[in-house]
Amino acid sequence: MAWVWAVATGQDWVADTLQGRGVAGPYTLTWNRLVERSEMVLVETRWLVRDTDYWIDYAAGQIRFAEPLRVGQTARVSYRIQSGVSQRNTTTDVALETELARWGAAALSLRGRIVGDPNRPTTDLGLRATWQEQGREGEALYLLRNPRGNDAPALLQLRSQWRTDTGWQGAFRFSRVDTDFGDAKPYGLASGQQSAEASLLFQPDAYLRTRLQWSLTEPLSAGTPAQQRWNAGLDYQLPQVRLSLERYIAAQGNQPTQATDRAVVQMRPTDTVQLQMEHQSQLQGERATEQTQVRAQLGQAMELRHRTLDDSQQGRTEESGVAVRIGAPTVQGTIGLEQRWREDAQHRTAQLGLQAQLHPRLRVGGEYEAVENAGQMRGYHLQAQPISGLQLSLQTREYQGLRGLNQRSQQAQLEWQLGGGLTLSGQLAQNPLQQGAPQPIQREQYQLRWRQGTWDIEAGYTEQSQLGQSLIERRYLLGVRRRLDAYTLLGLSYQQSEWERDAFLRETTVRLGLTRQLTDFYLSLEAQLQMPRIDAQPQQRPTYSGSLRLGVQF
Numbered sequence: 001m002a003w004v005w006a007v008a009t010g011q012d013w014v015a016d017t018l019q020g021r022g023v024a025g026p027y028t029l030t031w032n033r034l035v036e037r038s039e040m041v042l043v044e045t046r047w048l049v050r051d052t053d054y055w056i057d058y059a060a061g062q063i064r065f066a067e068p069l070r071v072g073q074t075a076r077v078s079y080r081i082q083s084g085v086s087q088r089n090t091t092t093d094v095a096l097e098t099e100l101a102r103w104g105a106a107a108l109s110l111r112g113r114i115v116g117d118p119n120r121p122t123t124d125l126g127l128r129a130t131w132q133e134q135g136r137e138g139e140a141l142y143l144l145r146n147p148r149g150n151d152a153p154a155l156l157q158l159r160s161q162w163r164t165d166t167g168w169q170g171a172f173r174f175s176r177v178d179t180d181f182g183d184a185k186p187y188g189l190a191s192g193q194q195s196a197e198a199s200l201l202f203q204p205d206a207y208l209r210t211r212l213q214w215s216l217t218e219p220l221s222a223g224t225p226a227q228q229r230w231n232a233g234l235d236y237q238l239p240q241v242r243l244s245l246e247r248y249i250a251a252q253g254n255q256p257t258q259a260t261d262r263a264v265v266q267m268r269p270t271d272t273v274q275l276q277m278e279h280q281s282q283l284q285g286e287r288a289t290e291q292t293q294v295r296a297q298l299g300q301a302m303e304l305r306h307r308t309l310d311d312s313q314q315g316r317t318e319e320s321g322v323a324v325r326i327g328a329p330t331v332q333g334t335i336g337l338e339q340r341w342r343e344d345a346q347h348r349t350a351q352l353g354l355q356a357q358l359h360p361r362l363r364v365g366g367e368y369e370a371v372e373n374a375g376q377m378r379g380y381h382l383q384a385q386p387i388s389g390l391q392l393s394l395q396t397r398e399y400q401g402l403r404g405l406n407q408r409s410q411q412a413q414l415e416w417q418l419g420g421g422l423t424l425s426g427q428l429a430q431n432p433l434q435q436g437a438p439q440p441i442q443r444e445q446y447q448l449r450w451r452q453g454t455w456d457i458e459a460g461y462t463e464q465s466q467l468g469q470s471l472i473e474r475r476y477l478l479g480v481r482r483r484l485d486a487y488t489l490l491g492l493s494y495q496q497s498e499w500e501r502d503a504f505l506r507e508t509t510v511r512l513g514l515t516r517q518l519t520d521f522y523l524s525l526e527a528q529l530q531m532p533r534i535d536a537q538p539q540q541r542p543t544y545s546g547s548l549r550l551g552v553q554f
Contacts, residue, residue: 015078020069021095021113022139023188025062027069032061032089035080036434042076043069061089068188071097084445084462084475097128106131111141113186122146122182126155136162145181153178155187169201179220193219209235225253242266256285272299288312301325315343330357348372361385367397375401389417397433407431409438421452431467440467456481474498487517507532524549 018027036058041048048054048065056063069075096112111128114121126143138160144152155178161171177184179192189195199213211233218226233246244264251257262280269275274297281290289312295305303323310316321338336351349372355365363383370376379397386392393413399405409431416424427445431438447460460477479493491513499505513526526547 012081012083013078014081015076018063018069018075018077019095020071020073020075021186022068022071023186024066024068025064026057026185027063027065027075028089029061029063029077029079030088031079031081031086032059033082033086034058034061035082035086038080039063040078042078044073083447083460083477084443084464105133111143115186124155135164136160141187143187153181153191155181155184155189157187157189167202167204169199169203171197171199173197176220192221193217207237225255227252240268258282258284273297286312317342331355346372369402371402375399375403375405377402377405389419391415397438399438403437405438407438409433421450423449423451425449441465442467454483456483472500474500489515491515522550 014029014031016029021027034056037050039050039056041050041054041063043065050056052066054063054065063077065075096114097109099107099109101108107130109128109130110125112123112125114123122145124143124145125147126141128142129140131138139158141155141157143155145155146152155176157173157175159171159173161169163169174194174196175189176194177189177191181191184191195215195217197213197215199211201209201211203209211231213229213231215229216226217228228251230249231246233244236243242265244262246260246262248260248262249257260280260282262278264276264278267275276293276295278293279291282288290310291307293305293307295303297303301324305319305321307319308316309318318341319338321336324335326333326335331354333354334352336349338349340347340349350368350370352368353366355363357363361384365381367379368377377397377399379395381395382393384392391414394411396408396410398408411427411429411432413427414425418424425447427443429441429443432441432443433439441464443462443464445460445462447458449456449458451457458477458479458481460475462475462477463472464474465472474497476496476498477493478495479491481489481491483489491511493511493513495509495511497507508531510529511526512528513524515522515524524547526549528545528547529542530545531542
């Protein structure tokens, strides 16, 4: 379920509440094509860190957590969507669980999940047995996919874990998923294989931590070799020094066994100086590699790094780099230089960035990146407030061979508070940036919004075309919202989409919604009328739908 509220420049804030299924993901959000790096993720009372505690696919609108989201646990994901760009994910994803019986610390429940196209959903149905005591717990899960008859593909998972007061921890997991089961990623598994995992951890105090891990993966198809892995490690940490030792062994079928040894020393002699030294050696058959990395960080102003790689087959490679940050009350900048040396060639890279606050109402910046014999990129951006209430933003970036690109990205945005509750915003973009790369799109977008008392009226227009193609898409939006009282919001919206190429196509959607704020909850009712495009296959008549949502308001 999602809660949406508007912000400036054609972007809306959306908050999804995800219900844990006992797996790390992926979990599908309400929208896709999200505004990058706009999300905030909260699990219970802890804010999560991007690329450490979770990973998010902005294009698909999916999120995966580093740790499984337990059954009964919730995660709140807030993010921005871009009007005219983001779209709703149409697939459903409903988790079902009903407790059938309980005997002390053990319980038996009916477990299921419905996902996919509402007209042809994929249904998983089975049993889940759990056992939980102080310091010990276990689980057995057996599911059938689309159960019809006796030949439905099955998923089986057994797991247990325990811990003692003396610092010992252990865990074991076994799973088997039939090949015809299909996608098993929502359960953290892969179809067509059986696997086993075991781990043993010993942590007698806050300084020492040792671990031993083993895993075996065996495909169910004949002729495919099994994979076996061992991992042993030791971590010892003091207030200013940390030492890590690790040995990793991997064996797969008739391939040579791979053995990797890694040692890392981290030191922080003062509050502003950090040092890290890492050495790694790897042996696989006749090939041996050794890698050494040294990194030094001097406060927030400078970072030095050097890396050496000796490969018995490809020779020796050295890389050196320096990053410098400069700052003043009105000017901030970064400088990055990198050089790579091999026995037959040298490679140099330079990166520069600068921002300056020239006036309380004017901020400018620039960026430059060059790779020797591989092109360059330069960019500029400007933020200005020429008059009270008017915000302007201009950004351009030009690629000249860098990463194989030869084009210019340009984007201009404005937001104007006209007074009397009236706001005008707009955007013009050509080859806008998405995930750091220009996209072959030309977009023109405007929005006029009026807020006064209990009324909120919005009108918008978007025109977008793929560069090099004759297809043009236009969208018109008119929305009216009125707060009937302190707890009730009534909304009506009309959206019309047009496509112009060889023929003229049109699609229209009308929505009427009512939201009522309850104690710690909100109740939302929505009715929708949609007139599809005339080229829809098969041709469809106007569709009518309704929805009822009950959510938690944070």
